[in-house]
Amino acid sequence: MSGSGYVRTIALTPPALGNNTADAQRLEQAVKKEFTTGFVHIPRALTADLPMRLRKWHWRAKVVLFKDRRSVVVVDLLDPEDAAPVLGAAVDIGTTRMVISLLDLETGETIGETGLDNPQADIGPDVLTRIHHAGTPAGREQLKRLAVSAVNDHLAQLCRDNQVTPDRVFLVAGAGNTAMTHLFAGLPAFGIIQEPYIPCTNIPDTLDAATLGLTIHPLAQVFLFPNIGSYFGGDLLAGILAADLDQKEHPCIMVDVGTNAEIVLGNKDWLMACAGAAGPALESGVSQMGMTAKPGVIDRVTVDPSTRDLIVHTIDDQPPVGICGSGMIDLAAALFVTGRIDIRGKLVPEACGDRLTDEDGIPTFELVPGSGSGTGRPIRLSQVDLNSLTSAKAAMYTILEVIVSQTAGLSFSDLDRFYVAGTFGSFINPASAITIGMLPDIPTDRFTVLGNTSLKGAQLVLTDPNAFDRVMAIRDTITYIELNVNQGFMNLFSGAKFYPHTDTSRFPSVKI
Numbered sequence: 001m002s003g004s005g006y007v008r009t010i011a012l013t014p015p016a017l018g019n020n021t022a023d024a025q026r027l028e029q030a031v032k033k034e035f036t037t038g039f040v041h042i043p044r045a046l047t048a049d050l051p052m053r054l055r056k057w058h059w060r061a062k063v064v065l066f067k068d069r070r071s072v073v074v075v076d077l078l079d080p081e082d083a084a085p086v087l088g089a090a091v092d093i094g095t096t097r098m099v100i101s102l103l104d105l106e107t108g109e110t111i112g113e114t115g116l117d118n119p120q121a122d123i124g125p126d127v128l129t130r131i132h133h134a135g136t137p138a139g140r141e142q143l144k145r146l147a148v149s150a151v152n153d154h155l156a157q158l159c160r161d162n163q164v165t166p167d168r169v170f171l172v173a174g175a176g177n178t179a180m181t182h183l184f185a186g187l188p189a190f191g192i193i194q195e196p197y198i199p200c201t202n203i204p205d206t207l208d209a210a211t212l213g214l215t216i217h218p219l220a221q222v223f224l225f226p227n228i229g230s231y232f233g234g235d236l237l238a239g240i241l242a243a244d245l246d247q248k249e250h251p252c253i254m255v256d257v258g259t260n261a262e263i264v265l266g267n268k269d270w271l272m273a274c275a276g277a278a279g280p281a282l283e284s285g286v287s288q289m290g291m292t293a294k295p296g297v298i299d300r301v302t303v304d305p306s307t308r309d310l311i312v313h314t315i316d317d318q319p320p321v322g323i324c325g326s327g328m329i330d331l332a333a334a335l336f337v338t339g340r341i342d343i344r345g346k347l348v349p350e351a352c353g354d355r356l357t358d359e360d361g362i363p364t365f366e367l368v369p370g371s372g373s374g375t376g377r378p379i380r381l382s383q384v385d386l387n388s389l390t391s392a393k394a395a396m397y398t399i400l401e402v403i404v405s406q407t408a409g410l411s412f413s414d415l416d417r418f419y420v421a422g423t424f425g426s427f428i429n430p431a432s433a434i435t436i437g438m439l440p441d442i443p444t445d446r447f448t449v450l451g452n453t454s455l456k457g458a459q460l461v462l463t464d465p466n467a468f469d470r471v472m473a474i475r476d477t478i479t480y481i482e483l484n485v486n487q488g489f490m491n492l493f494s495g496a497k498f499y500p501h502t503d504t505s506r507f508p509s510v511k512i
Contacts, residue, residue, distance in 0.1 A: 005463050006066055006171065007086050007106045008034060012059040023051050031065065031072055035465070039071040045219060046074060053077055064170045066221045067468045068206035075170050076219050087169045089155055090458035092235070093147070093176030093184050094118060095127055096292060099455050100151060102158050105171065108463040112162045114154050119146040120183065127179045131189045144186035148213045155216070169216035172209060173458040175225040177233035185212065185224060197230040223461060226475050231275045236262050237471055238457025243419045243450060245271060246474050250416035253404065256453065257325070257422060261396050265403050271474065274403050274481040296321035296374050299427045301330035308338050312368060319374030323367070326427035331367065331381060332389055333432035336499050337512050340365070343499050345390035347383055393438035394496035400440060401492055407481055412440035421453040434509065437500030441507040
């Protein structure tokens with residue numbers, strides 16, 4: 001057998017009077033030897049023409065394989081001279097955005113990528129609304145159909161753009177939070193939001209693509225990352241995999257900020273995780289000016305050292321249309337170091353000058369005038385927006401303190417690497433996050449921005465057979481910390497609601 005990953009070219013010993021092993025078992029033995037597995041599953045649909053194929057190809061074949069919890073699965077047999085690419089698709093099943101990556105399974109190369117708004121938002125922008133809608137079989141089917149149809153459409157376009165066809169997609173790996181995984185698979189999700197918060201399943205396992213309704217290769221297999229519980233999903237397991245946290249010698253931490261702040265701490269010997277509501281103020285929904293990253297959105301704000309003016313940067317250098325989470329953190333840091341907000345996170349009228357207006361009784365800071373925006377409307381930060389950000393940053397820091405100091409008994413200086421993941425993490429400036437007291441004051445060279453680890457983890461599962469086993473091992477050994485029952489959280493949280501903190505000795509690098 002030659003090749004690597006899940007695509008191997010095999011050469012079988014032809015049967016003879018002294019070697020009368022059946023064709024299917026002959027194939028099983030070859031796969032078992034290569035993967036050192038106890039059981040190989042050959043779907044019934046393959047056995048019908050297995051004898052004909054093996055004899056036609058002179059006992060050689062290109063085999064597409066995958067794994068489930070119990071066996072190695074033979075997905076299909078191809079002519080050993082088949083030169084067309086054997087493809088896989090990795091999918092980040094995000095609540096707001098979905099991203100699809102098309103991979104060559106033989107080379108591991110990413111040949112295309114596309115993103116789309118999750119169409120389930122038409123039912124409800126938030127997960128809670130969608131879960132309620134999924135309370136009936138018809139509702140579940142509708143949500144599943146919306147997501148799966150969107151993947152079909154965009155994957156088909158991705159294939160056309162790269163001169164391939166969807167029937168050459170043999171494997172799919174998807175990673176999402178627990179709720180999104182359930183809704184994508186059409187599973188009941190009501191238990192996730194009802195005490196005692198029990199999902200339908202923690203391990204969806206490998207599925208037939210046809211069962212989900214994916215219009216790719218008819219025998220294609222789909223792996224949905226398992227979850228730990230209702231608030232620790234497969235997207236975090238994918239992130240652990242992408243960051244190699246399970247293989248680190250020294251303690252490292254990974255933070256993924258979205259609707260929740262999800263945190264994993266540990267190394268190759270131990271891993272612990274927790275999740276908490278730290279992120280809503282950083283994206284659209286809570287803050288009127290916060291929005292997801294796209295062209296024209298302000299992603300960075302800096303201070304001119306000579307004039308103390310605020311300088312904005314937009315994605316793709318387009319006229320500003322709004323501001324995303326990382327931009328809001330930069331803005332808050334800039335306002336704080338220039339004295340435009342005080343240690344309580346309140347706008348200071350004297351320092352804001354004529355940029356401070358009153359909107360329905362709420363102090364509001366004008367970042368970009370209407371004449372300079374891409375919409376013709378001014379881009380403003382209200383005190384309400386700022387209060388939301390203050391609560392979010394305080395929650396973020398408190399969650400970190402609880403898991404690092406109180407639970408693991410470590411100090412922030414013990415952390416070898418600090419990984420920041422997710423779309424939010426693709427843009428965040430750690431120095432700004434330290435300035436407002438959102439992230440701990442450690443050397444900035446310890447921070448590493450990882451980007452979309454949900455997608456990267458899904459890609460790894462498709463290209464590295466060992467990754468499947470790592471995911472299952474991580475799932476079975478990680479310790480989940482429930483913050484809702486942590487008595488010290490609120491006490492710590494109140495201290496973190498100041499800029500950068502009531503205990504300024506925690507942030508020696510922050511100078512104002």
